[in-house]
Amino acid sequence: MVSPPRLPAWDQVPIKRLLREHTRFPVTVDNDATAAAIGERWAGIARTTPSFAYLYLGTGIGGGIFLDNQVYRGRSMNAAEFGHITVEPDGPECYCGNRGCVEAICCPSAIEAAMGGHVAHAAVCAAAAQGEPGARQVIERVAGRLADAAVSVVNMLDIDLLVLGGPALREVGEIYREVIARAVSSRALARRLHAVRVETSPIAADAAAIGAASLVFHATYAPRLGTLLSG
Numbered sequence: 761m762v763s764p765p766r767l768p769a770w771d772q773v774p775i776k777r778l779l780r781e782h783t784r785f786p787v788t789v790d791n792d793a794t795a796a797a798i799g800e801r802w803a804g805i806a807r808t809t810p811s812f813a814y815l816y817l818g819t820g821i822g823g824g825i826f827l828d829n830q831v832y833r834g835r836s837m838n839a840a841e842f843g844h845i846t847v848e849p850d851g852p853e854c855y856c857g858n859r860g861c862v863e864a865i866c867c868p869s870a871i872e873a874a875m876g877g878h879v880a881h882a883a884v885c886a887a888a889a890q891g892e893p894g895a896r897q898v899i900e901r902v903a904g905r906l907a908d909a910a911v912s913v914v915n916m917l918d919i920d921l922l923v924l925g926g927p928a929l930r931e932v933g934e935i936y937r938e939v940i941a942r943a944v945s946s947r948a949l950a951r952r953l954h955a956v957r958v959e960t961s962p963i964a965a966d967a968a969a970i971g972a973a974s975l976v977f978h979a980t981y982a983p984r985l986g987t988l989l990s991g
């Protein structure tokens with residue numbers, strides 16, 4: 761791992777080798793959001809959907825991409841970093857070096873800051889779900905910025921399904937889903953050609969763990985073009 765966001769003590773740690781040496785098991789390592797997308801393909805809502813994007817809401821905001829049944833990881837396993845799409849050009853600086861990133865505005869610590877810094881993220885979500893106006897307003901603004909990014913993702917990938925998941929979804933998943941679905945159905949370029957479903961993950965809170973377990977199946981059973989050709 762090289763400079764993992766929000767985990768400064770884990771820079772330059774050869775995690776795969778260390779785990780393999782200490783357990784003597786084969787070890788697979790992946791990005792948590794990509795793992796969550798793989799879990800959704802094997803055990804969640806995307807089982808029959810060849811192309812979809814996964815918006816992962818945890819401590820930070822990440823993503824995963826499946827295109828034509830293949831997981832897309834990118835050159836350095838850092839594809840689908842949806843959290844670092846700029847949605848407010850004059851917004852707060854982000855640790856990534858960019859400005860006004862989705863993550864800098866929508867992650868749990870940003871939501872706490874928007875409430876004045878005195879209310880925990882879980883409590884903000886619970887209050888918003890019960891209709892408390894201040895919390896509801898903060899969550900709806902966050903949903904709007906997530907929706908801005910979601911429209912860009914849908915336009916870029918031309919997918920059928922956008923899944924929302926991760927532990928930070930909490931009780932506000934349905935608020936996020938509604939706002940994002942409305943944006944995608946009214947602002948995505950190909951909206952007259954096909955619908956894009958927006959769904960909350962049925963395994964949202966455990967998505968990354970289920971995904972990590974699914975990685976073993978996926979690495980073993982999913983057809984990969986490169987393997988077929990070299991065979």
Ligand SMILES: [Zn+2]
Pocket residue numbers: 843844854855856857858859861863864
């Ligand atoms: Zn950023």
